[in-house]
Amino acid sequence: MPELPEVETVRRGLAPVMEGRRFEHVRLNRADIRFPFPDNFVGRLQGAVLKRLSRRAKFLVAELSSGETLLMHLGMSGRFVIGADNCPAESGTHNPKHDHVVFTMSGNDQPSDSPGRATRSSPFVIIYNDPRRFGFMELLSVGDQGRMALLGPEPLSNSFRGPVLHAALAAKKAPIKSALLDQRIVAGLGNIYVCEALYGAHISPLRLSNTLSVDECELLSVEIKTTLELAIKAGGSTLNDFAAVDGALGYFQHRFKVYAQKDKTCPDKNCGGTISRTKQAGRSSFYCDMCQK
DNA sequence: ATCACAACCTGAAAGC
DNA sequence: TGCTTTCAGGTTGTGA
Numbered sequence: 526m527p528e529l530p531e532v533e534t535v536r537r538g539l540a541p542v543m544e545g546r547r548f549e550h551v552r553l554n555r556a557d558i559r560f561p562f563p564d565n566f567v568g569r570l571q572g573a574v575l576k577r578l579s580r581r582a583k584f585l586v587a588e589l590s591s592g593e594t595l596l597m598h599l600g601m602s603g604r605f606v607i608g609a610d611n612c613p614a615e616s617g618t619h620n621p622k623h624d625h626v627v628f629t630m631s632g633n634d635q636p637s638d639s640p641g642r643a644t645r646s647s648p649f650v651i652i653y654n655d656p657r658r659f660g661f662m663e664l665l666s667v668g669d670q671g672r673m674a675l676l677g678p679e680p681l682s683n684s685f686r687g688p689v690l691h692a693a694l695a696a697k698k699a700p701i702k703s704a705l706l707d708q709r710i711v712a713g714l715g716n717i718y719v720c721e722a723l724y725g726a727h728i729s730p731l732r733l734s735n736t737l738s739v740d741e742c743e744l745l746s747v748e749i750k751t752t753l754e755l756a757i758k759a760g761g762s763t764l765n766d767f768a769a770v771d772g773a774l775g776y777f778q779h780r781f782k783v784y785a786q787k788d789k790t791c792p793d794k795n796c797g798g799t800i801s802r803t804k805q806a807g808r809s810s811f812y813c814d815m816c817q818k
Numbered sequence: 819a820t821c822a823c824a825a826c827c828t829g830a831a832a833g834c
Numbered sequence: 835t836g837c838t839t840t841c842a843g844g845t846t847g848t849g850a
Contacts, residue, residue, distance in 0.1 A: 528843060559826075559845080583844080601844055602828075623828085657827045659844060672845090699821060708845085715843055764843065765830070807823055809841085824848080833839070 527599045529680070529713030530756035531767055531775065532583045535605055538770030539585070539651065540578040542607060543630060547574045549648055550629035558625055559600060559661040569593060569664055575630075582676050582712035593664050596671055600659025605770050606652045619654045619766070626653035626662070651770075676712040680749050685711065687743025694734040694742065701737060702730035703806045705749075714749065717762060717784045720811045722749040724783045729817040730810040731803075755780070783811040791816060 527535070551567045563569070574590040587595040597603075606619060628651040653660070663671045677693065678685040693710045694701070704710050705719040714722070723730050725748035728741060737745070761767060761775030764785075768774055778785075782792045783800050791798040791813040798815025 531843070598844085600827095601842070620829095655827095656829065657842090657844095659827070661845095697820085703821080706844090717843060762843075767843075806821080808844095820850105822848105822850085825846085826844105829842095831839100831841080834837085 527583060527601075527603065527761070527767065528715035528718050529580075529583060530718070530753055530759075530777065531761035532585060532599060532713075533580055533757050534761040534769050534775060535599070536578055536580045536585055538607075539605060542649070542770075543575045543578055543587070543651065545574065545576075546633065547572065547631040548628055549631050550627075552627040552629075554625050554627070558655060558658040559598075560663075562662060563664040566662070566664065570595065570628075581673055582679065582708060583715075584673055586673075593666055594669075596663040596665060596673065597653070598661050598672070600655060600657065600661065602657040602766065603653065603655040603660035604766065604768065606654060606772075607770050608650045608652060609647075620656065621654075623654050623656045623658075624652050625655055625658070627651075628653075675709050677707075677709045678711055680711050680713050680746075680753060685746055685750075687739050687746050690746050691737065691739045691742040694737055697734035699734055700730060700805055701728060701732045701734050701745075702808075702810050704734040706806070706808070711749070713753070716808050717781070718749070718752055718756065720784045721782060722752045724812060724817060725752060727817050729814065730805060730812050732818075783813065786811060 548570045551570045553562055553567060556562060575587050576590055577588040579586045583598060585597040589595060604619060629648050630651060632647040665671045678689060694704055697704050702719060705714050726745040728745060756762060756777040759775055759777035760769060760773060762777040763774040764778060786800045787802040789800050791800060793816055796813060796816040798813040800811055800813055803810050
């Protein structure tokens with residue numbers, strides 16, 4: 526489910542309630558999800574304070590007072606739900622049988638003076654729920670990048686521009702669609718936003734990566750940024766079950782121009798084409814073959 | 819080395 | 835109605 530905008534939406538929901546709080550208790554309901562949990566996961570987490578929650582590509586990165594870093598990846602169906610202590614099952618339609626991790630966080634003793642922001646003076650739980658179990662968590666010591674080691678540039682960073690993308694694509698003869706899904710080329714895109722960005726740049730997903738000009742790469746890098754920024758503003762995309770931690774649904778899915786729009790007419794009034802769907806590297810690609818070349 | 823594809827899972831939706 | 839098939843936002847390991 527989650528690509529960069531959805532992960533960022535989750536981060537923005539979790540950061541205000543988790544930062545500065547201590548892991549009072551951690552419960553694992555199974556030994557593994559996509560991968561086994563790290564050795565002594567519970568013991569290494571309990572007692573630590575979550576200092577800062579940031580994001581790198583599709584990873585949530587929690588800096589801990591212990592010096593370690595907790596990495597969390599939502600896979601396809603991972604989701605976080607906030608609940609009051611002793612009241613784990615709450616808002617939304619999530620099935621509690623897929624609650625794999627329960628963090629009990631310390632409450633905040635200080636009365637908040639910011640009215641718009643929820644205060645939680647007593648302990649509360651953060652539940653990680655993941656039906657398909659493609660998500661995973663890692664604990665990293667200083668200097669260890671774990672599974673983030675091979676990630677390419679952050680698409681919203683200033684350094685991600687046409688020339689950088691062009692250089693990364695120069696040696697690749699795979700279709701541009703596949704290259705943009707490769708997290709080593711650019712990190713954070715998934716199937717939805719690759720389709721949308723390619724449409725915005727008028728570039729066919731079938732084009733071979735090494736045939737893109739620097740100008741096309743510049744245009745593409747701009748489309749990637751604007752697509753992601755718009756989606757973040759919309760709170761991400763809710764296809765089946767994605768929701769922010771407070772249960773709020775994203776609404777960027779209403780703005781899809783091509784993704785899941787097979788047989789609809791191209792949104793460009795001057796084009797008149799029809800959106801097609803094809804399979805590339807096992808994933809559906811949606812595009813308009815009239816205006817994407 | 820690169821690339822396409824299967825595998826890892828469950829559940830929703832479509833097809834029969 | 836119910837059973838079967840297909841598909842899904844990601845990543846990783848394989849085999850060509």
